[in-house]
Amino acid sequence: MDDNEKYGEWFGDLSSFLPGVSIDCVIIGFDLNELNILLLKWKEGGHWMLPGGFVHKDEDMDHAASRILEERTGIRLPYLKQFHTFGDLDRRANVPLFNPVTPLGAQFKEMFDWLEQRFISLGYLSLVDMRSSVPAPDLLSETCIWKPLKSIPDLIYDHNLIANKALEQIRNQINYLPIGISLLPEKFTMKQLQILYEEILQKKVDRANFQKKMLKLGFLDRHEKQLTGGAHKAPFLYAFNREKYNLLLEKGIGYMS
Amino acid sequence: MDDNEKYGEWFGDLSSFLPGVSIDCVIIGFDLNELNILLLKWKEGGHWMLPGGFVHKDEDMDHAASRILEERTGIRLPYLKQFHTFGDLDRRANVPLFNPVTPLGAQFKEMFDWLEQRFISLGYLSLVDMRSSVPAPDLLSETCIWKPLKSIPDLIYDHNLIANKALEQIRNQINYLPIGISLLPEKFTMKQLQILYEEILQKKVDRANFQKKMLKLGFLDRHEKQLTGGAHKAPFLYAFNREKYNLLLEKGIGYMS
16 A cells, blocks of 8 residues: 555545544553553654544544544554643644655645644553553554654644643542552552552552552452562462442542542 | 725734644633623624634734634733633534625635635633623624523534533532632621632532531631621622632642642
C-alpha cells in the first residue's frame, strides 16, 4: 500500500466526520513499578501525540472514543471516561500535522485544509493493566508505545496539557474514590498498591499508615503469601473485593459519605 | 423592535459562530433554604431551558461561557467551570427550537437550518449567592428565573440530563472539597451551612456530627451571635476563613491528603 492509499484508508471520507471536533485519549498503564502513558509517533514529521481522531457524524462521542483508540493503537476498551474538553483558540498553534510543502502535504491539500480549521477536542481517559494491553501503531504512525510519566516527550498541539489535566483528575479522585482495580493484576502485594498510590500522588507515603488506611476501607481481601525464596519474609497477597470496591466507587470515601 | 430585528440582534451573523458547538450553563443558587437553578423560558413555544448559546470562531470556550450567561440572563460571572460535554446523537431529538411552519420559522429558514445540524454542547457550572445575582431575560425569552431544584420543569433537548450531571458532580465534590463560599452570605449560622449540605446531598445529616466535622476542618471562623429576640438561644455566626478554605480547595479533604 503506498502513502496515498494509507492516508485515504486512514482518513476515509472527510465529509463523514463532524467538522472541528476531535477526541484525544489519555491511556494510563501501570507495570507494578511506575505509571506509563500510551503515545504514538507520527511518521511524517516524527511528532509524538496522544491517540486521537475524528468523530463520525452519525456516531455518539463515547463510541467514537473506543473506536479511535482501537484504530490507532490496537487496544480495545469498551469504556473510556470523558474528563475535559479542550477548546482554546491557540491550542493547535504550535505545529501543523501536515506540511503543505512536502509532496504528501501538497497531494492531500483537502485534508490539510480540513485540519487547518479550529478543532475542539474531547479528552477521554482510561486506566489499564499494561500487561494485557499490547499496543500496535496504525498505518501512519511509526510507533505506539508506553512511555513512563516521568519522561513524557514534547507532544503535538496541547497534548501535554491534555495529559496533565487527566493526571490531575486522577490525583484528585484518589482522595475520594477507590483506584487500582483496572491497573493491578488480580493479586498484588500491599507494597505494589503503595507504589501505585505514590506514583499517582507523586510523593512518598508512610508504609504503616498507608496499610492501615487501606485495610480500614475494607475493599481488600487477604490471600496467601507470595511465594519467594525466604518464606518467612514473604508478603501477603491481596485482591480487591469487587462488591465493596464498587460500593465505594458509588458512595465515595469522603468525609461526608 | 420587531421580532425580525430581535432575532437578528440575538443571533448576529451565523457565520461568525463555530458550527455544531454550543455551551449550556448550569447556575445553582442558594437562598438559605433550598437550592435553585437558573432557567429561561423561550417565547416561541414556551420551552424551558438552561441559559445557552453559541461560540464565536475567534473566542475561547471559557470566555464564551461567561459572555453567553451574561447575554442571556444579565448575570455576570467572571469564571464558570466546564464540567462535561454532551455529544450524544439523539440529544436534541425531542423538540425543534424553531418551528418552520410558523411565520417566524419560515422567515428565519437559514437560522432554522443551522440549528438543525448536530450540536455538541459544553456544560459549564457555577454556584452563586442568589441575592446578589438578579436575573433578567434576553430579548427572546419570556422570563428568566430561579426555580427550586425540587420543581425543575421539563427542559428542552437534553437539558434535564445536563442539569442532573452538574448536580451529580457537586454531590461528588462535596466529599473532598469545601463548598459554600460562593453560595452563602459572608456570615451564616451552622444550621444554614447544614441545610446547604443537606440540599446538596439530598438527605438529612446529624446535627452534632455535622458541626463536629465542619469545625474539625478548620475553615470556619466563629463570630458574634446572631441577633434575635431571645439572645440566650441565639446561634453563633460563622464565616469561611478564605485562606484555609482555599488550602482545602487545593489539597482536598480526602483520606489520602
